[in-house]
Amino acid sequence: MAGNSESTTGVGRSSVVAFGLITVWTVIVLRLISVQAFSNVASERMARRQRTFVETLPARPGDIRDRAGRLLATSIRRESLAIDPSAIEAPWEIAEQLAAAVGIDPRPLAERIVAAADKRFLWVKRRLTDGEAEAITALGLPPDVWHFRGEFERVYPQGAVASHVLGTRDVDNHGRGGVEQGLESTLLGTDGRRTLIRDARGFVIDVDALSTVEPQHGCDLTLTLDSLLQAAVERQLDGLMEECRPLAACAIVLDPRTGEVLAMVSRPQTPVVNGPKLEQTDPESLATTDRSTEGPVDVESDPAAGWRNHAIASMFEPGSTFKPFIVGQAIDAGRIQNDEEFDCEFGAYRMGRRVLHYHHSYGKLSVTDILVKSSNIGMAKIGERLENRGLFDAATIFGFGRRTGIELPGEIPGQLHPLNDWTSYSTGSIPMGQEIAATPLQMIAAHAALANAGTYCSPHLLLRSGENDPPTVLSRQVLTPATARWLVQGPMVEVVTRGTGKKAMLKGYTVFGKSGTAQKTDEHGGYSHSRHVGSFVCGAPANDPRAIVLVSVDEPTQGPSHYGGVVAAPTAAEILRLTLEHLGVSPTAISLSGTMIPRKN
Numbered sequence: 001m002a003g004n005s006e007s008t009t010g011v012g013r014s015s016v017v018a019f020g021l022i023t024v025w026t027v028i029v030l031r032l033i034s035v036q037a038f039s040n041v042a043s044e045r046m047a048r049r050q051r052t053f054v055e056t057l058p059a060r061p062g063d064i065r066d067r068a069g070r071l072l073a074t075s076i077r078r079e080s081l082a083i084d085p086s087a088i089e090a091p092w093e094i095a096e097q098l099a100a101a102v103g104i105d106p107r108p109l110a111e112r113i114v115a116a117a118d119k120r121f122l123w124v125k126r127r128l129t130d131g132e133a134e135a136i137t138a139l140g141l142p143p144d145v146w147h148f149r150g151e152f153e154r155v156y157p158q159g160a161v162a163s164h165v166l167g168t169r170d171v172d173n174h175g176r177g178g179v180e181q182g183l184e185s186t187l188l189g190t191d192g193r194r195t196l197i198r199d200a201r202g203f204v205i206d207v208d209a210l211s212t213v214e215p216q217h218g219c220d221l222t223l224t225l226d227s228l229l230q231a232a233v234e235r236q237l238d239g240l241m242e243e244c245r246p247l248a249a250c251a252i253v254l255d256p257r258t259g260e261v262l263a264m265v266s267r268p269q270t271p272v273v274n275g276p277k278l279e280q281t282d283p284e285s286l287a288t289t290d291r292s293t294e295g296p297v298d299v300e301s302d303p304a305a306g307w308r309n310h311a312i313a314s315m316f317e318p319g320s321t322f323k324p325f326i327v328g329q330a331i332d333a334g335r336i337q338n339d340e341e342f343d344c345e346f347g348a349y350r351m352g353r354r355v356l357h358y359h360h361s362y363g364k365l366s367v368t369d370i371l372v373k374s375s376n377i378g379m380a381k382i383g384e385r386l387e388n389r390g391l392f393d394a395a396t397i398f399g400f401g402r403r404t405g406i407e408l409p410g411e412i413p414g415q416l417h418p419l420n421d422w423t424s425y426s427t428g429s430i431p432m433g434q435e436i437a438a439t440p441l442q443m444i445a446a447h448a449a450l451a452n453a454g455t456y457c458s459p460h461l462l463l464r465s466g467e468n469d470p471p472t473v474l475s476r477q478v479l480t481p482a483t484a485r486w487l488v489q490g491p492m493v494e495v496v497t498r499g500t501g502k503k504a505m506l507k508g509y510t511v512f513g514k515s516g517t518a519q520k521t522d523e524h525g526g527y528s529h530s531r532h533v534g535s536f537v538c539g540a541p542a543n544d545p546r547a548i549v550l551v552s553v554d555e556p557t558q559g560p561s562h563y564g565g566v567v568a569a570p571t572a573a574e575i576l577r578l579t580l581e582h583l584g585v586s587p588t589a590i591s592l593s594g595t596m597i598p599r600k601n
Contacts, residue, residue: 072157075153097139194213236578237551323370328394330386344363372499443535512539
């Protein structure tokens with residue numbers, strides 16, 4: 001019995017040992033299978049990842065053209081140089097070769113390569129010239145060390161013309177300022193991609209066609225600008241800057257019938273080579289940049305100042321250029337008659353606790369003469385007829401206090417205080433263009449409504465997007481046609497013939513206009529006696545306005561005067577003459593009877 005027990009125990013031990021051996025061998029076999037099969041698959045995947053890479057296929061940004069089809073902005077394909085730092089064994093040697101080929105300092109490049117030794121990608125230089133690309137290829141470096149990537153470089157065939165309107169694109173092809181930023185969603189397009197397969201030496205041996213996504217190129221844009229007129233206006237404003245040395249100036253030319261911007265110029269301008277170069281300046285921030293320094297801005301030391309588009313990003317009290325809107329609203333509201341007379345109190349008028357003074361001692365003036373002679377007391381009395389509610393309505397209906405909606409970034413809304421903040425002082429100040437601030441674009445758009453028989457058209461720059469229909473232009477009636485025509489063909493013509501705008505007269509054209517001279521605030525918040533913005537707006541022909549021009553001059557530091565009728569009117573008139581001639585609007589002659597007759601060419 002004892003023997004049988006020992007025999008059974010031995011068999012049990014043998015079974016346990018056998019089972020253990022079988023288990024161990026099973027684990028070993030499974031491990032071998034795992035190493036041979038699954039690890040090979042993972043290794044193959046890793047190797048494939050090392051041999052393949054996804055290349056971006058950049059979308060070409062759309063071209064920008066002027067209204068006549070002249071090219072303003074386009075894109076050309078350039079090669080950009082990238083390297084694989086992890087594949088470089090001698091960074092200093094490679095850096096010296098690459099730097100010599102593309103004309104950069106080798107030391108910073110070598111330091112960047114060393115710092116990125118664990119990375120697979122590093123830019124060396126973006127958008128090479130053809131000569132630089134050929135020099136890189138001639139080095140004969142291993143293909144796993146470097147490669148080209150195609151990118152698009154933005155170029156501006158007409159140089160700096162319309163640079164404030166166009167903006168530019170940064171190194172990553174993002175729009176910076178102007179139309180490039182404002183209409184970027186239309187211009188930019190969508191990048192594509194494709195997968196490339198390399199051999200062990202780094203050469204591309206195949207393209208995975210199934211995974212390729214073609215780029216969707218950007219849409220071409222046609223602007224309302226006329227580049228020939230734009231260049232002419234820029235020359236005129238450059239002359240004004242040289243003569244008067246202001247802090248800044250701007251000029252805008254508008255078609256009052258459509259709201260199309262034919263030219264928009266801002267000065268000073270950052271010096272540019274081969275077109276706009278924005279560097280690190282953000283145009284969006286320029287709307288709030290302080291420009292209160294005395295004397296002309298030095299754009300060499302402050303390039304950001306040269307990118308500020310004053311037409312949309314600067315505001316000033318409009319002064320007398322605001323007066324026609326108040327008169328028009330008062331007539332349409334039935335508060336005054338256009339043939340009425342007002343006693344202008346010989347230069348001093350008490351409004352409650354305030355005594356309003358005017359430097360000319362006028363007695364009774366007609367509504368026409370109040371505008372022609374720009375009587376502040378006459379305007380204050382019209383303001384009393386409208387009251388603050390009517391004055392506020394006049395300002396809002398003409399678009400003050402809100403953006404025009406033009407296709408440019410950085411536009412500011414101007415300043416129109418809530419009606420509840422207005423006081424009895426406002427009743428006298430608002431009609432003379434104080435306590436309110438507007439951009440030059442807001443001012444010319446409002447005057448264009450007068451020229452367009454009382455219909456306000458939103459100012460815009462986009463004429464056409466690709467082959468699409470022209471964009472819808474928002475319009476609204478702000479004055480009755482009769483009142484608007486009376487203002488333009490009556491008082492505003494007389495402003496030019498016998499009032500403050502005499503320097504805007506043009507031989508052969510019936511010009512209408514209005515001057516403005518606004519005091520700027522001083523450091524104490526009051527009105528300065530030495531800092532002014534002079535402006536002038538004019539258009540022609542008065543009976544059928546084809547163009548309207550605004551010129552504003554911010555703090556002229558030399559020249560004959562700071563008054564808008566002196567400092568801005570001559571330039572505005574010359575721009576108007578050039579515009580009318582460019583549009584083919586023939587001059588007229590005066591007959592013996594005093595009527596206008598066409599002049600035969």
